[in-house]
Amino acid sequence: xxxxxxxxxxxxxxxxxxxxxxxxxxxxxxxxxVILLFAMPLGxxxxxxxxxxxxxFQERVGPNRVGPLGIFQFFADGVKMFLKEDxxxxxxxxxxxxLAPCLVTAGSLGAFAMIPFSKYxxxxxxxxGVFFVMALGSLVSLGILLGAWSSxxxxxxLGGIRGAAQIVSYEIPLAIAVLSVVVVSGSxxxxxxVDVQGSGAGAHFWxxxxxxxxxINFFIYFVAALAxxxxxxxDLPEAESExxxxxxxxxxxxxxxxxxxxxxxxxxxxxxxxxxxxxGGWHLPFFQIENIDLGLKIGDxxxxxxxxxxxxxxxxxxxxxxxxxxxxxxxxxxxxxRVDQLMDLCWKYLIPIGFANLxxxxxxxxxxxxxxxxxxxxxxxxxxx
Amino acid sequence: MSTVDxxxxxxxxxxxxxxxxxxxxxxxxHAAVSLIFSLLSVAGLYxxxxxxxxxxxxxxxxxxxxxxVILFAVMMSENIYRSRFLDNGGKFLFPFxxxxxxxxxxxxFIAATPWPRTEVVNRNLTxxxxxxxxxxxGPYAIVFQYxxxxxxxxxxxxxxxxxxxxxxxxxxGA
Numbered sequence: 001x002x003x004x005x006x007x008x009x010x011x012x013x014x015x016x017x018x019x020x021x022x023x024x025x026x027x028x029x030x031x032x033x034v035i036l037l038f039a040m041p042l043g044x045x046x047x048x049x050x051x052x053x054x055x056x057f058q059e060r061v062g063p064n065r066v067g068p069l070g071i072f073q074f075f076a077d078g079v080k081m082f083l084k085e086d087x088x089x090x091x092x093x094x095x096x097x098x099l100a101p102c103l104v105t106a107g108s109l110g111a112f113a114m115i116p117f118s119k120y121x122x123x124x125x126x127x128x129g130v131f132f133v134m135a136l137g138s139l140v141s142l143g144i145l146l147g148a149w150s151s152x153x154x155x156x157x158l159g160g161i162r163g164a165a166q167i168v169s170y171e172i173p174l175a176i177a178v179l180s181v182v183v184v185s186g187s188x189x190x191x192x193x194v195d196v197q198g199s200g201a202g203a204h205f206w207x208x209x210x211x212x213x214x215x216i217n218f219f220i221y222f223v224a225a226l227a228x229x230x231x232x233x234x235d236l237p238e239a240e241s242e243x244x245x246x247x248x249x250x251x252x253x254x255x256x257x258x259x260x261x262x263x264x265x266x267x268x269x270x271x272x273x274x275x276x277x278x279x280g281g282w283h284l285p286f287f288q289i290e291n292i293d294l295g296l297k298i299g300d301x302x303x304x305x306x307x308x309x310x311x312x313x314x315x316x317x318x319x320x321x322x323x324x325x326x327x328x329x330x331x332x333x334x335x336x337x338r339v340d341q342l343m344d345l346c347w348k349y350l351i352p353i354g355f356a357n358l359x360x361x362x363x364x365x366x367x368x369x370x371x372x373x374x375x376x377x378x379x380x381x382x383x384x385x
Numbered sequence: 386m387s388t389v390d391x392x393x394x395x396x397x398x399x400x401x402x403x404x405x406x407x408x409x410x411x412x413x414x415h416a417a418v419s420l421i422f423s424l425l426s427v428a429g430l431y432x433x434x435x436x437x438x439x440x441x442x443x444x445x446x447x448x449x450x451x452x453x454v455i456l457f458a459v460m461m462s463e464n465i466y467r468s469r470f471l472d473n474g475g476k477f478l479f480p481f482x483x484x485x486x487x488x489x490x491x492x493x494f495i496a497a498t499p500w501p502r503t504e505v506v507n508r509n510l511t512x513x514x515x516x517x518x519x520x521x522x523g524p525y526a527i528v529f530q531y532x533x534x535x536x537x538x539x540x541x542x543x544x545x546x547x548x549x550x551x552x553x554x555x556x557x558g559a
Contacts, residue, residue, distance in 0.1 A: 096418060127514055128437050135441040138449020142421065145456055149414070164453055171449070188514055 005030035008121045012306070034112050034123060043264035044074035050328050057332040078257075086253035093150035100147030101251065101258035107139030108265040115272045116191045118282050118312035119290065120305045129190035130178055133273060134171070137228065140266065141167035144230075144237065144247050147259070151250030159246025162339065163230060163237030169346045170227040170234075176354035177221035180361045181277045184210050194281030198288070206280035210372045213361040218278045220354045222323075225270035227346070229263060232331040236339060271323035272316075279319050282312035289315070393433045400426035417452070417459050424448050438513050 006026035013019060013026075048063065048071065055062025063070030088097055111133045113123030126132055141164050148160020184207055185193045197206050208218050227234040238246030248259045275281060282289065289311050294304070337345070368376050399422060406419035424447045431440035521529045 093414070095415065099418065126437065128441050131438070131441045131445070135444035135449065138445055141449065141453060142456075145453065146418065149456075149460060161457075164457075168450065168453055 004125065005033070005121050005123055008309075030123065035109055039109050039112060039265050039268070040261065042268055043261045044078060046264040046268065046324065047077060047260070048074045049324075050331075053325075053328045054332050057329075081254055081257040084253040086255065087250075089152055089250050091152040092250065093152070096146050096150035097250075098255075100143045100150060101255045101262075102143070103139050103146065104143030104262040105258045105265075107136050107143065108262045108269055110139075111136045111269045112265075112272070114190050115269070116194050116276055116281060117316050118309040119195070120309050120312075122191055125189065125191050127187075127189050130182060130188045130193070130273075130277070133190075133269075134175055134178065137167075137171070140228075140262070143262075147251065148247035153250050155243040155245075156247050156249045159237045159239070159243045159249070163247055166230070166234065166236060166342060167228055169343065170224045170350075173220050173346060173350035173354045174224035174228060176351065176358050177217040177224065178273075178277060180214050180217045180354075180358045181207050183358065183362050183365060184214055190276050194276050194283070197280040198283050205285070205372055205374055206278065206283070208278040208280075209374065211361060211364045212373070213357040213364060214278070217354060217357045217361070218274070220350050220357070221274060221278070222326075223345075224350060225274065226327065226330065227342070229266040229270060229327075231263075231267065231327055233334040233337050234342060235331075235336060236342060239336060267324055267327055268320060271320045271327070274323055275316060275319040279323075281319075282316045284315055389433055393430060396426045396429035396433065400430070413462065414456075414459050417455050420455065421448060421452055424452065436513055438517055 004027075006029070009026045009030060051073065052062045052070075054060075063073035066072040066076050088094060114126060114129040114133050116122045116125075144167070145160045145164040148156040148163070181193065182188055185196050187193055187196075193207070208215055226232075230237045236246075237243075238248065240246075243249070248256055251259060289308055292304075292308065292311070294307060371379075403419040403422040403426065407416045407423055410416040410419060424443065428440045428443040428448070431437075431443055
């Protein structure tokens with residue numbers, strides 16, 4: 001079973017320095033690590049990559065003045081956001097105005113605790129991992145709606161209402177797509193879901209290739225996740241051409257920064273979930289990372305878990321990066337949907353197709369007693385998969 | 386006092402304070418926002434007592450669903466920022482007496498009931514997902530189906546209310 005990040009840090013610090021520090025300290029430290037050293041820089045780098053990609057798609061150069069290839073542009077953006085005058089409009093509801101960005105950030109960053117980046121380390125190994133991630137996502141819709149209302153601005157309010165309606169609707173196809181994976185792997189624990197997707201003997205291949213219905217549900221998940229992050233073609237809550245900037249029109253300085261960070265954190269988080277649930281998490285096809293042994297040691301502690309953790313995290317993040325790239329690619333390629341088209345897509349197409357797939361995936365599990373596509377094909381051809 | 390006890394105490398205090406705010410805050414939008422924290426503290430209590438699935442369900446259903454609906458309702462109502470708790474001048478004597486009587490009766494009942502003091506509290510923090518799932522398709526299958534039908538009829542009712550009435554216009558035109 002995996003350790004929590006706090007236990008992992010405690011183990012290595014105790015072995016290297018011989019100090020016995022309380023585990024609660026490492027708990028706090030790991031939260032700081034995840035937020036300050038992982039989510040925030042990653043969100044910043046995402047803004048840079050997004051600008052560069054947008055420039056490529058539009059045949060421009062993009063940011064190129066700050067550092068080589070403009071790579072420090074996001075530092076400049078961050079400094080700008082910190083130093084910007086923090087304005088609150090006169091008739092704003094100050095208490096809620098201050099609370100709303102915090103709710104959005106808490107919802108999207110909190111979910112990172114449940115993502116299993118490697119076989120050994122996970123923020124919190126909950127049995128209800130997937131379900132809890134979905135539950136935390138609901139804080140985001142609240143934050144958007146409340147922030148929009150409290151800024152006392154018609155455009156904000158329209159954007160916020162669109163956002164809440166959209167997120168609440170698209171949670172259903174998202175949950176159905178996730179449920180089909182839960183049916184296939186028989187657990188809601190994110191770690192167990194990833195662990196059974198190994199390519200070792202007896203274990204089936206990645207969940208996306210488990211059966212055709214999960215494959216279709218992966219695309220339903222992806223479309224619904226796009227809508228949950230308010231990304232194009234579903235960026236109606238912040239439709240620039242109609243609503244100025246939508247729900248975050250009145251926010252400036254670091255409050256706006258939190259909304260922007262939460263948007264990118266949301267994209268990364270949904271890509272992480274997609275990677276863990278459908279794309280095999282830290283697993284590489286035909287190769288077990290656990291088998292690498294370099295024989296390095298510090299004191300009595302073998303360095304193997306640390307090395308495996310780093311490689312697995314790199315593999316995981318590489319898959320996430322591909323998904324994030326697709327999200328950005330879609331943003332700069334597709335136009336925005338209308339509100340009625342958005343709701344049609346959700347209620348008339350994604351939900352019925354998702355439900356049918358969930359039912360058929362359960363049927364597949366019952367008929368083929370849990371075997372994957374490849375195993376069924378293998379036994380038909382007389383090859384042991 | 387263990388960490389779990391401290392957590393339970395903190396959640397209980399947060400729940401009581403935010404529930405009082407819900408009841409007494411003059412601004413109904415702020416009251417609705419404190420309801421979020423009240424429900425969050427209930428979810429925290431479930432979590433601390435080992436009911437992990439219930440805690441997440443509380444978050445996803447109440448915080449993610451019901452609160453959004455309540456917020457929409459509040460935003461559509463008038464006088465959000467001006468209504469006051471004692472606005473209905475003097476007409477609170479009868480409700481006050483009635484609620485005192487109810488409080489008295491309830492506390493009598495609570496004191497008189499022999500509460501089972503079994504150690505059902507899940508202190509090992511093992512998961513409850515499997516047992517809940519088995520109970521829902523086993524002994525409570527009929528109730529589960531009944532709830533599903535109630536929810537489905539609610540959904541169909543909402544669609545009937547919300548759908549555009551093109552047919553009547555066409556008839557009137559013809």
